[in-house]
Amino acid sequence: DTGVSQDPRHKITKRGQNVTFRCDPISEHNRLYWYRQTLGQGPEFLTYFQNEAQLEKSRLLSDRFSAERPKGSFSTLEIQRTEQGDSAMYLCASSSGTGKTFGSGTRLTVV
Amino acid sequence: AQSVTQLGSHVSVSEGALVLLRCNYSSSVPPYLFWYVQYPNQGLQLLLKYTSAATLVKGINGFEAEFKKSETSFHLTKPSAHMSDAAEYFCAVNLRGGGADGLTFGKGTHLIIQP
Numbered sequence: 001d002t003g004v005s006q007d008p009r010h011k012i013t014k015r016g017q018n019v020t021f022r023c024d025p026i027s028e029h030n031r032l033y034w035y036r037q038t039l040g041q042g043p044e045f046l047t048y049f050q051n052e053a054q055l056e057k058s059r060l061l062s063d064r065f066s067a068e069r070p071k072g073s074f075s076t077l078e079i080q081r082t083e084q085g086d087s088a089m090y091l092c093a094s095s096s097g098t099g100k101t102f103g104s105g106t107r108l109t110v111v
Numbered sequence: 112a113q114s115v116t117q118l119g120s121h122v123s124v125s126e127g128a129l130v131l132l133r134c135n136y137s138s139s140v141p142p143y144l145f146w147y148v149q150y151p152n153q154g155l156q157l158l159l160k161y162t163s164a165a166t167l168v169k170g171i172n173g174f175e176a177e178f179k180k181s182e183t184s185f186h187l188t189k190p191s192a193h194m195s196d197a198a199e200y201f202c203a204v205n206l207r208g209g210g211a212d213g214l215t216f217g218k219g220t221h222l223i224i225q226p
Contacts, residue, residue: 004154033213035213040218040219041218041219042115042201042203042216042217042218042219043155043201043214043216044216045206045213045214045215046213047213048212048213056212056213059213091154091155093154093155098143098160098162098205099145099157099160100157100214101157102147102154102155102156103154104152104153104154105153105154107152
């Protein structure tokens with residue numbers, strides 16, 4: 001059981017740069033979710049996929065945020081023109097039922 | 112809209128004492144409710160879930176929670192705290208009907224175990 005894998009674990013970027021995070025879900029899970037977690041808060045739901053279809057994206061924080069899951073396996077989350085307020089932990093989760101398995105997250109620091 | 116309120120941002124108990132972490136929810140659809148635990152710099156681990164079956168749900172590491180519709184509560188308990196239970200605990204509710212959609216999380220409760 002390899003679990004949900006996220007890469008990179010840490011990312012430091014300069015304000016205005018674009019960043020992309022990758023998530024590899026558990027292989028038999030058809031649903032994949034992205035969340036953002038800021039310090040001292042619970043995770044905030046951003047978007048989710050069932051197979052390659054993005055079923056919810058209205059909660060993406062702005063049009064600078066986008067996600068893809070082109071072949072229904074791994075997914076990427078891109079943030080364009082990063083701002084300091086984007087500094088957070090970005091969590092990916094996958095599921096095939098009601099329980100969601102989370103990865104360890106990617107910590108983004110925008111300087 | 113679904114929401115979750117966790118009462119107490121920090122809870123401190125002695126090792127061996129009862130653990131009680133409180134969660135109240137608001138939901139316009141039959142709720143699916145979850146408790147997750149998060150250790151520092153790690154992702155979230157599912158402790159237990161309620162999905163409209165038995166109201167008393169048993170989870171991992173000796174934790175359990177009881178769904179009380181009349182009180183809109185889903186409090187987490189453990190009879191005897193262990194030092195390894197020190198972590199952040201999150202209660203969550205499904206955004207819409209069923210369990211496929213995303214979750215709304217509470218702000219979390221930091222559990223401190225005193226030796």
